[in-house]
Amino acid sequence: MNWIAANIIPLQATVTTFLLALSFQFPMRLGLFSLAGVGLFGVGAYSSGIAFAKFHWDTWSSVAFGVVVAALVGLLLGLVVARLGGLYLAMATIAFDMIVVVLAGNLTPLTGGYMGLFGIAGKVELWHLGIIAVIVAVLFALSERGGMSRRIEAVHDDAALASSQGINVSAYRLTAFLVSGAVAGLGGALMLMVRNTTTPDAYGFGLIVVALTVAIVGGTKSWIGALIGTIIFTWLPVFLTVVGEWREVVYGVIVVLAALFFPTGIWGSILGVRKRLAERKHAGQRDVVDEMATEPDAAETEFLQTVAGKDSEQ
């Protein structure tokens, strides 16, 4: 128990960072490069803090309020940026993150402004966090099984294909923003309850970089990737204290190496190896076509050439 007491802060941060990483990862699984998770994390933290400090709600009602507000803000943001894709979406969602910081800094009566919000003495124990992390992980794991995972992957890979299979692509994308908001809001609210205080600069560019690094180094295809990335980047600084002032350098080198050697993330690379092993097992097996494969006969070849030739003259 001593070890837990000594490491209570990184242990708490493991859960809140895991939730933040999931809020980045889930839209990516649907092909949306959204960085709104950090802003939504802030929305969750501030709205739960306001409920706690200004409305005098209890801890869990405040957390629930933070989740609901962040989910709704996520949904509204999704409606606004629905038509954007790729880097334009990334830019728009960074702008959203910055707006959250500015609002938190200037709505002083509610948020405490740049001085910060104090005295959020939430009663959240470590085992609460553990149970919440497990429940969320199970929910995400369910989305990675069976038909749901297939449909999500279809939306990610090829929106036209997905819609031709009856999948409502825009509804899936909006849901991604809603889920991202809910899970980021949960992470932000819990973070505030265990830290008791927050300031607007906690949700700046630095946190975007952390969340993105965690999600990408771990791998964006599965919650397991988010967990791997979270564990690495939450605990690395703890262990790197032994290298003293070189800490930042070692940290940077690890990120570069991960990007070079695990381009699809650590978990993505493990999945890739599994797929290649499966393919190797099939190597040498015959394709369905091989069993009756014949070269096209001369008449057919000539016919095809004739038709192709006439085509190109059109």
Next chain:
Amino acid sequence: MTASMTGEPAVLETRDVAVHYGGIKAVDGVSISLGGNRIFGVLGPNGSGKTTLLAAITRLTKLTRGDLVFDGVSYATAKPHQVARRGIARTFQTVRLLADRTVYDNIALGTDVPPKGTKRTSKERRDAIDEAIGRTGTATVLKRYPAELSYGSQRRVEIARALASRPRVLLLDEPTAGMNQHEREEVAALMSKLRDEGLTQLLIEHDVQMMVDTCDYLYAMNFGRLIGEGAPASVVQDPDVREAYLGKNWDKNHA
């Protein structure tokens, strides 16, 4: 209001459909009518608007003008997924499979969203998948990934996915491209069997002989317009069609 030549009510109609991209009239006032247990074909050279017509029917591209009707109801403003949920399935000219999924999963994707207003038990879904696998001869490759298969086999998986959805109308965009003659005959035989079971199909193909052999009714397109329609044998005899698609020497080589 009736599918051409069949006397049966049309299931799917396009009425004066046009798709213009800026100044390019990819499709320009095409009316076709599909229904009954018939195979319809759209014949035309590259760039004649066949695939764009299919994109218009499945609502993947916007109509510039005209109307689309399914079961007597206009769906010209429907979303693509709503078209699919009405029971219109399609395959693509370029193979579109999920690269990181097995063949089985790719076929199962066709059953993931049931037609509007219906529910399928997991047994019904498995039956639909198994039937699609059986019909397309893909049983031996279910655990493999698309990239491991030949192009022809990937096309079979596409057809299997479309069949697994148990569609009312099946649109096939060059389903036999990349297949050898034997496989083409297999696909043609499968289409004939599906027709006999009552499935309305629309085939887009380059292979003129296959079109004549397989289709019950042909539409011929060029420059985005219909230049002829009717029984396959008479359409390919039509001078305009022959000149547009077959070339003037077709007789000499193949008649």
